[in-house]
Amino acid sequence: MEFQEIADNMFIKHPHVPPVLITKAEGVYLHDNYGRTLLDFSGGPMAVNIGHGRKEVARAAQQQIEQVSYILPVFASEARIELVKRIKKLMxxxxxxxxxxxxxxxxxxxxxKFARQYQVVAGKPxxxxxxxxxxxxxxxxxxxxxxGDVKARMRDFAPMLWNFPKIEACYCYRCPFDKEYPRCDIDCALDLERRILAEGPETVAAFLAEPIVxxxxxxxxxxxxYFRIxxxxxxxxxxxxxxxxxxTGFGRTGKPMGMDHFGVVADIATFAKGVSSAYSPLAGMAVRGELVELFERNEVEFQHLYTFSAAPISCAVGNEVQKIIEKENLIARAEQMGNYLHESLLQLMSLPMVGDVRGKGLLWAVEFVKDKKTKEPFPKEKNVKMDIIMQCMMKGVFFYPGYYEDDEGRGDHIMMAPPFIITEKQIDEAMAVLRETLEESQERYYAE
Ligand SMILES: Cc1ncc(COP(=O)(O)O)c(C=O)c1O
Known part of the structure; x- marks a missing residue:
């Protein structure tokens, strides 16, 4: 297929990524129509946990379509019941x-919506x-x-967005309170109480946060x-x-759930991506039993339902993916490969533009800065992160862009979240490409 035909049939021309037709995805590799191979070092958008193209998952999807292709979400399917049991084992x-x-x-x-409706049912409208x-x-x-707080994605919709309160981030590399752990008293966690009191506790329904951003x-x-507070x-x-x-769910950080690192249980945990390893659109939430029981005692329906909620084919895919994770012990592998990746990333710290590496399990980021001491970012116009990502892509490795931006629109980090089946050799290969790219380019980024 010609370049132009691909471009003409995409919705909109991407400002940074040229049209690429992926013709096959297998294991940790993507193959395109020019015969090139790309190491998928981000697992798509941090989602493809078991790797691409597992035949067992394809067979499970086919069997499900042959048996029960669709039912209204108020009915149960065998696939759904099995998946609920599997998820409960991990939550x-x-x-x-x-x-x-x-x-x-x-x-x-x-x-x-559930949290808000719960408050109404509990008599706290x-x-x-x-x-x-x-x-x-x-x-x-x-x-x-x-x-959320991703400025580029919010900017054009600003007048239409809710103006709900936000507390400061827990971002030790650039502490919003200019403090340093452990002398900071975890001020960013204490910020929640200050905000609740300022808003009036009787107005606050819920608090939402990513375990590891x-x-x-x-x-x-x-x-x-942090999360205990x-x-x-x-x-x-x-x-x-x-x-x-x-x-963070379903093994990405080397434990079943991201919150497992902190010994604290939330009231609701939302999940997506890794539950089906992105083989099928599947997501959901796990909710504390008592909260749901209040709805049941009052015979109140939860007012949220989509045509494709609990779609049997997605549940069947989710089951097969989780079976593979369990059978091949992939969560332990995410931890083990994550430790190896961490070691390699620490070696990049010797480069002047690598300000920080951070993460857990197989979820990592590298932050690039102009000045390591002051942590000053590169000017926005240099578009350092996309330049690095594109160069690495040309050399056969795909990294995912981070969204961090300061008030001047500056900020450069790239994400790494390869499938859990990644090997040490493939990690070495990706790190060699990244190092080579940084060494070749840094002079250009520092030039005025
Ligand atoms: C932490 C987090 N929450 C929610 C979402 C949204 O998920 P989706 O893209 O499946 O709607 C994403 C997507 O990247 C995410 O990273």
Missing amino acids: PKELNRIYFCCGGSEANEAAI SRYKIISRKLSYHGMTFATLSL ASAAGGAVPPPE IRETCNKYGVIMIVDEVV
Whole structure:
């Protein structure tokens, strides 16, 4: 297929990425129509956990279509029941009610709607505000865009977005309070109580945060005490705690769920991406049993339902993916390969433009800066992150862009989230391409 034919049939010309036709995806590799091979070092958008093209998943999808291709989401399918059981084994035992959606944005939308409706059913209709955090991302719908903080994605819609309160990010590399751990007293966690009090606790329905921030702050891992303080604050003021496990769930950080690193259980955990390893649109939320029981006691329906909620084919795909993860012990492998990747990334720290590397398991980011001491970013016009990503892509390795931007639109980091089946040799290959690209280009980025 010619370049122009591909371009003409895409919706809109991408300003940075040339039209590429992927003709085959297998394991950790993508193949295009020019016969080139690309190492998928980001697992798509941090989603393809088991690798591409597993035949067992294809067979499971086919069998499901032959058996029950579609049913209204108020009915159960065998695939759905099996998937609920599998998810419950991976979630904390308290989060034992599973609701299915079609994507991460919708799962977060469903979670905040559930939290709000819960407050109404509980006799607290004045509670409607959702507090979220700066430097976070929760999706593309109006509600979830409003709750996130990815400026480029929000800018053109600003007058249409909600103006709900946000607390400071937990971003130790550039602490919003100019403090340093551990002497900071985890001020960013204490910010939640200050915000609840300023808004009036009787107006706040829920708090939403990513356990480990994915692309909005690039693998920012909070200190161990952070979520304990958040949990206590939510308990104290009757605020529902929602964690967005869209990226971190299902093994990405080397444990079943991202929150497993912090020993704290939220009230709702949303999930997407890794639950089906992106083989099928599948997402959802796991909710504390008591919250759902309140709806049941009052015979209230949860007012959220899509045609494709709990679609049998997606549930069948999810089951097969989770079976593979369990059988091949891939969560342990994510931890093990993550440690290896971390070691390699630390070696990049010797380069002048590498300001920070951070992450957990197989979710990592590298942040590039103009000045390592002051952490000053490169000027926006240099577009350093996209330049690096494009160069690496030409050399056969794909990294994913991070969204972090300061008030002047500056900020450069790239994300790494390869499939869990990645090998040490493939990690070495990706790191060699990245190092070579940085060494070749840095002079150009520093030139005035
Ligand atoms: C943390 C987080 N939450 C939510 C979403 C939205 O998920 P989706 O793109 O499936 O709507 C994303 C997508 O990248 C994400 O990274």
